[in-house]
Amino acid sequence: MLLALSVLALVALALTLPLLWRSASSLPQAWRERSPRRTGSVDPLGDPGRERRAEQRARELLRSCVNEEEWAMYRDLGFIRVAGGLSRRTGDAEGEGPAYAYLVYAHKPIVAYVPSNGRLLSEYCVEFPDVTGQSERSRLPASDDVLAKWMALTSDESRVIGRANMHLVGRQLDPARVRRDLWRLGEWERRRSRETPAA
């Protein structure tokens, strides 16, 4: 399983470069070859499956990084919930949920909310643009965008939130849709808890 995931990591997308430290001798070249953004090249054949394959690789990479529940959430609902970091100090005690959390969507702002009552707090507009300046701008595959947000939030929440533009929910996202997503998440968790009883 680990070997399979490692192989999948090798083909990570335009702006993600997984390095397998024990077998990385050909990676830099391989990455350049696989990165049209770096070379500025355009597929002359206009391969229609290219984005689809890129997204599939991104999904596998995401799956290898997040936990099983987060992956299932993304697969079933299209977003991932990430607990807010301050909750580790304020509300993440045994049996308690986090004081606040984020909904991480692909190519949409991150939404902060209060899990206990569903109150929407704010949306954080953040992008992960190509900073190399070596090629034209393009978007990350959806699952890579989610992975970048997940990694940024779980590793250094204050930094990514500090870089984001904060607005009240409603600037880019429809609050009604976000509330509906929270309802879907609640239903999903109830169904999941029935199907997967705690050990």
Add this chain to the structure above:
Amino acid sequence: MSEEEERLVEEFRRQLDEGMWAAVPTLDGRSGRRRAELVQRYSDIPAAADRVIFFPRAAGG
């Protein structure tokens, strides 16, 4: 330092010089929580890490 490790260090520095962030996915064995750990130096990479993922720096959208 082996030749392969030197190449890894060089590649690591190059990615960060180009403005990427580097993170290592981690698993807390006690809580089972998965998260990422940003690394700014090659020496910061945990010995048990089997990969480093480079991704663009966040910017306000």
